[in-house]
Amino acid sequence: MSKLLYFNEKAETMSRDELAALQDTRLRHTIAYAMEHNAYFRSRMNAVGLQSPADFNGMADLQKLPFMSKEDFRREYPLGMCCVEKNTIKEMHMSSGSTGTPVVMAYTENDLAQWAECMARCYVMAGAQPGDPCQITPGFGLFNGGFGCYHGARKAGLFVIPTGAGNTARQIKLAKDFGTKVMTGVVSYAIRIMELLEQDNAELPDLKIGIFGAETFSASMKKRIQDGLGIEAFDIYGMTETGGIGTLGMDCSAHAGIHPWEDHYIIEIIDPETGKVLPDGETGEIVVTALTREAIPVIRFRTGDLSRIVSRDKCACGRTHLRLETIHGRRDDMLIISGVNFFPKQVEQSLLKIPGVLPNYQMIIQDHHGIKRLHINVEAQEGVTGYMVEKQLKEDLGFSPDGEIFAPGTLPRPEGKAKRIFYENSDEKK
Ligand code: DLL
Secondary structure, three states, X not given: OOOOOOOOHHHHHOOHHHHHHHHHHHHHHHHHHHHHHOHHHHHHHHHOOOOOHHHOOHHHHHHHOOOEOHHHHHHOOOOOOOOOOHHHOOEEEEEOOOOOOOEEEEEOHHHHHHHHHHHHHHHHHOOOOOOOEEEEOOOOOOOHHXXXXXXXXXXXXXXXXXXXXXXXXHHHHHHHHHOOOEEEEEHHHHHHHHHHHHHOOOOOOOOOEEXXXXXXXXXXXXXXXXXXXXXXXXXXXXXXXXXXXXXXXXXXXXXXXXXXXXXXXXXXEEOOOOOOEOOOOOOEEEEEEEOOOOOOOOOOEEEEEEEOEEEOOOOOOOOOOOEEOOOOEEHHHOEEEOXXXXXXXXXXXXXXXXXXXXXXXXXXXXXXXXXXXXXXXXEEOOOOOHHHHHHHHHHHHOOOOEEEEEOOOOOOOOOOOOOOEEEEOOOOOO
16 A cells, blocks of 8 residues: 555645635634624624624634633633533543643534544654554643544554553553554653663664654754654644644654644734734744634634744645744743843753753742842763853853753653743742
């Protein structure tokens, strides 16, 4: 059988004109649907002068629509924004974030099929073929990671090994015994697997494809994972509010940016301060409008994630959907220390340049009477010193943090998403 290159060739490779026409039709439908089925959406649209769907001119009017944010999800908790009867909801997922009320996403049968389609496209884009053993390491629970990987893997016809989170020694045994070819997980879990393999001087020769995301993913980290596991690693994107992992695409084998599935979502990049849409190439906040979701269709949702549109040209992989640069970081994660603005990802990128530094680190932002300093705890092999960390960061970012070296395996390794930033003596964020 010839190798499958696309899960849905027609949708993934349609011309930009066809995509634009489809987005326009689907956007009109979404606005009419949301206004008809939910008072929250109706009042938001009324507030910007749309009294009825007939007042809305499709894509030409997109920028007139109000933004939504996590706050809307929290205020309308649990199902205030839901557009369907509760008894048609088939599944829910939730993200808790660090503070406050959780964000809930509900799924109808059609929403689950849409999610599975987006995820199945990602699997095939990474090179997975029907029958390939696929080990799913994100948790199966309220976090969308495990179930999203599951729904998509079923749709793509893979052999599902639903290990869920944790018990790394067992993960490795199962991967060996069943010949896992595709592994999915949060970025830091790939590292955990690598560490244990190294410790046991073992390898996973059948493993070829790693699909990782949910966390900061610097180019250096990706390279470490690829080299360490001997695989091709892919950067998968998505979030609870858009329907979960993979809904916003992944990079393809050209590794030239993330392809969000534009027949299902409209992507805009805005200036986070003014809310104005930015031209392609400029960095700003990603705003997402869902075109095919039933239970809770987000409309101009401000993701808080920063990136830029790299290109709308047809990609070397044949796909026509635009390309986003890997996520730079969250808007609220931007740090200012000694007058320098930077993102945690830049610190990661810089740290991993130092030979002997291991991909496990913590950033502690210390606030002494309003003066901020960065303290970095990082695991490294013998011979690496705190001074080397300070020097590298000074060279790359322009200021010196305090670097403290820890022996391999001594920093905490949480299950699920890694917590890397901590605040000390600070009133700003806890
Ligand atoms: O993290 C979905 C997911 C699971 C994606 C597993 C990839 C792998 P949430 O818990 O709602 O959903 O968190 C979404 O995580 O707004 C980003 O800030 C961050 N994020 C997700 N993917 C990436 C990525 C899942 N590839 C939030 N690179 C998003 C960087 C990412 N950050």
